[in-house]
Amino acid sequence: MxxxxxxxxxxxxxxxxxxxxxxxxxxxxxxxxxxxxxxxxxxxxxxxxxxxxxxxxxxxxxxxxxxxxxxxxxxxxxxxxxxxxxxxxxxxxxxxxxxxxxxxxxxxxxxxxxxxxxxxxxxxxxxxxxxxxxxxxxxxxxxxxxxxxxxxxxxxxxxxxxxxxxxxxxxxxxxxxxxxxxxxxxxxxxxxxxxxxxxxxxxxxxxxxxxxxxxxxxxxxxxxxxxxxxxxxxxxxxxxxxxxxxxxxxxxxxxxxxxxxxxxxxxxxxxxxGGKSPHIVLADADPVAVAAAAAEGIFFNQGQTCTAGSRLYVHADIYDDVMSALIARAQEIVVGPGQDPATQMGPLVSARQLETVTGYVQSGVAQGARVAAGGDTPANLDEKYRGGYFLSPTVLAETTQAMRVVQEEIFGPVLVAMPWRDVDELIDKANDSPYGLAAGIWTNDITAAHRIAAAVKAGTVWINCYNLTDPASPFGGYKQSGxxxxxxxxxxxxxxxxxxxxxxxx
Structure with a gap:
């Protein structure tokens, strides 16, 4: 060596x-x-x-x-x-x-x-x-x-x-x-x-x-x-x-x-x-706060998290506002080596994982998705890190339920986003997955929050928070999540x- x-x-x-x-x-x-x-x-x-x-x-x-x-x-x-x-x-x-x-x-x-x-x-x-x-x-x-x-x-x-x-x-x-x-x-x-x-x-x-x-x-x-x-x-x-x-x-x-x-x-x-967790946003949620939470939910740990909020379903009334704030947030994230105090997101774990994740991005584009942010190597990396396994925080818009990037676990910093209007159709889409590990819900309507939490097939549901765990609370999944x-x-x-x-x- x-x-x-x-x-x-x-x-x-x-x-x-x-x-x-x-x-x-x-x-x-x-x-x-x-x-x-x-x-x-x-x-x-x-x-x-x-x-x-x-x-x-x-x-x-x-x-x-x-x-x-x-x-x-x-x-x-x-x-x-x-x-x-x-x-x-x-x-x-x-x-x-x-x-x-x-x-x-x-x-x-x-x-x-x-x-x-x-x-x-x-x-x-x-x-x-x-x-x-x-x-x-x-x-x-x-x-x-x-x-x-x-x-x-x-x-x-x-x-x-x-x-x-x-x-x-x-x-x-x-x-x-x-x-x-x-x-x-x-x-x-x-x-x-x-x-x-x-x-x-x-x-x-x-x-x-x-x-x-x-x-x-x-x-x-x-x-x-x-x-x-x-x-x-x-x-x-x-x-x-x-x-x-x-x-x-x-x-x-x-x-x-x-x-x-x-x-x-x-x-x-x-x-x-595995997981392919839905992150659900209702019309009364604050778009800026939701964008910050959605970014943290998918880009934390480079998206290499089984509970990553990788499917973002936003009510159509605030979809454009959330996406605008989310894209800006993604573009502001500092990507670099983990030992740099300024770094907010590091590299993927291996060359193989980088190849897998970029392959999914290419698949999404081939099936009609639009890269709204990222999808490439960060431009501002120091020369000595050019051989690292870096990918910019990535947001795919104009995705549909049938796409591979929506159905399969990517395990990287790639978010797919879709608008919705009918809550029953939303729940069907949230549950349209072989996985059932986690879900997030953002709303001030406590009745709606509890209704959706009860209907979503997931082992953990976070309401107005995301990715929280504690040794005292059970963690695991439905369906093929374990x-x-x-x-x-x-x-x-x-x-x-x-x-x-x-x-x-x-």
Whole structure:
């Protein structure tokens, strides 16, 4: 690999971490991959090599699963009290908070997102998640159930929650560390062990998180991290007979493959998949405020967000006003490297993703859409970033429901906009999608807001806000947007088995 050039502002701790030869974290220690092969990770802002990671194999997954199974039955982990388990999670949360600036810088370099977003969202969310779930081990209770047994028997019936076992967690590249914490926090809070595969494009922050997991005092084998290609490492986890559950976040296409692979030993599966979320604007909404919210809803994280408000439906009475303000907003967004404090939107994660997104823009134009903003490489980029994976914030007007850009998830900074007049037709169009992850509604009419919220098939509906999440609130989708829920109390059910115990007291 050629010499790595880091921004002058790179903190020494980050530069030191980036320069290491990163291995696999298995059974509490670091080791080289079985094959000895390595993968290059790239800086999306320059297109140049950033670091290297181990290319894990099926043999490495076997070793990680074996370590996780040993830890699962080891009294050191199996028999610790709920308060002790919560304390480990709390220690990890505080370590993440202490190293938040370092973790955010690693994330920004590896993923491309603005440093401010990586600090507030990625590192901030990870800290909040571990803090929140640190409180659950001592509070996730079973229940006693009043029964009506035959023959006058006196029965005590109660339930207990037990860990499922070894969890295979496979996470995406758009929010690498925080998506890992979405899986790790509830899995560990409920006493499971984990084999975690980060995305091959963005493994660095998760590898640094593994160091903090060891520092927090989690026993060896409780958390294992195997980097590598999805079709090798991810597939091996999904198929592995020693894995009891797979928790996956990523595309619907890969989610289908994981579901098929998991049938071998009938392992439990939870999936957080794609989205094509409608952002709905009623006639009484403020056009300027809506334009700002719509821009944030689609251009946040370069549009690489499963809940991105990628379909904008605006009442015809204010459509022109909203579009005028939205186009102006899109053209004002500063695009650049994530480490530049002025940057508001960074590059896409990879050359492949840039090619995919620009292909969708071309498809839209070919089917009759008009590029109202963006659709090209930002003109004001410094020469040293010309090899980066940049795309200007893009708005497509004159789109129709049948277009690919309206029906398919683009996963980039591309918004499609359409006017509407009849609310029933609007709801039909909003639901005319294989996805059902999220939706946004903007209006001062609370009756209309609740009516539309009830009619839209989506796991999350935001009214006069957008893209808000919290560890206490469940998150997930309808239809092909997934199975199960992340976060909140409900996610604990995804990581436990419920045992019903009957005691004859007669």
């Amino acid at each position: 050629s010499a790595v050039v880091l921004p002058p502002s790179t903190p020494p701790a980050v530069a030191d971490f980036i320069s290491r030869e990163h291995g696999l974290f298995i059974d509490g220690g670091w080791r080289a991959g079985e094959s000895g092969e390595r993968l290059v990770t790239y800086n999306p802002a320059t297109g140049q090599p950033l670091s290297t990671i181990a290319a894990g194999t099926r043999a490495d997954v076997d070793a990680a699963v074996a370590a996780a199974r040993r830890a699962l039955s080891d009294p050191v982990w199996r028999d610790i009290t709920p308060l002790e388990r919560g304390e480990l999670l709390h220690r990890l949360a505080e370590l993440v908070a202490t190293h938040a600036d370092e973790l955010a810088y690693i994330e920004s370099l590896d993923n491309g997102k603005p440093l401010s977003v990586a600090r507030a969202v990625d590192a901030g969310t990870t800290t909040k998640l571990f803090r929140y779930f640190a409180g659950w081990p001592s509070k996730f209770e079973g229940s006693t159930i009043p029964l009506s047994p035959r023959n006058g028997m006196r029965i005590l019936n109660y339930t207990v929650h037990e860990p499922i076992g070894v969890v295979g967690a496979i996470v995406p590249w758009n929010f690498p560390m925080s998506m890992a914490s979405w899986k790790l926090a509830p899995a560990l809070a409920t006493g499971n062990t984990v084999v975690l595969k980060p995305a091959e494009e963005t493994s660095l922050s998760t590898l640094r998180l593994a160091e903090l997991i060891a520092e927090a005092g989690f026993p060896p084998g409780v958390v294992n991290v195997v980097t590598g290609i999805g079709t090798v490492v991810g597939a091996a986890i999904a198929e592995h007979p020693g894995v009891d559950k797979v928790a996956f976040t990523g595309s619907t296409e890969v989610g289908r493959r994981i579901t098929t692979a998991a049938t071998g030993n009938m392992k439990k599966v939870s999936l957080e998949l 199975w199960g829920r992340e976060m909140g109390r409900g996610v604990l059910e995804e990581y436990t088995e419920i045992k019903s115990v009957w005691v004859n007291l007669t």
